Amino acid sequence: MNRTEKQAAVAALAAVFAETSMVVVTQNAGLTVADVTDLRRKVRAAGATYKVAKNRLATLALDGTQFDGIKPMLKGPTALAWAADPVAVAKVIVEFAKTNDKLVLVGGSLGSQVLDANGLKALAELPSLDALRAQLVGLISTPATRIASVVQAPAGQLARVFGAYAKTGEAEAA
Known part of the structure; x- marks a missing residue:
């Protein structure tokens, strides 16, 4: 990515963080293309979005947003999922993580409230x-x-x- 593409990616993520109410952070080391495709399909069906983002770019996009607290979670091969309906995105990610050990729940943020993996699981129960x-x-x-x-x-x-x-x-x- 050149500088212009990086700036566009940061701006796009910042716009998403300004509009959404829930962000989930996962680690996806070892997921196959078929697994990721299946996960994206399920997330999309729930009205959410799942995206692998560079940690540095996501950190820059998080500056000044209500999700600033998830910055420490962005280490390693991470992916972000977000939606306007917080329960829907949490349910889909938690259910997929139950069936696939390679998707690890790191945490997330519901507005300015930072959640750990147990908090996400509790949210998915609602x-x-x-x-x-x-x-x-x-x-x-x-x-x-x-x-x-x-x-x-x-x-x-x-x-x-x-x-x-x-x-x-x-x-x-x-």
Whole structure:
């Protein structure tokens, strides 16, 4: 890479770090091309990106960003994964690392919060952003349904009482 290409790579990584909410750092020594291709496909399906970056260029791109704390993790053959949905990228990387010993979780950063490998595994245990949204909508709609049934119940009871009085009134009139 010449100087111009390096500057472009640093600028591109800096733009990514400014827009994303989660960065995962892995070491990928010994992964075959087929393994990396499979990992990239899975990461892309989760809406994330996986990229092998030169450590020096990534360190320069991290300057002044919220992910500044992961600089010490950039040693050896590293790769970065990032996404707007932090749980999705963590799940994919952790699941792939379980099946392939050559991908080692180093750590990551959720905003300015630096995570170690155990922190990433704990994050991967959480439900995805879409699942959390569905749970939240379910929690919000459940009380509304209950309120509607409680509000309708007295009206239904009144209608039954009036109906019973009407029947007794008809019986007395006849």
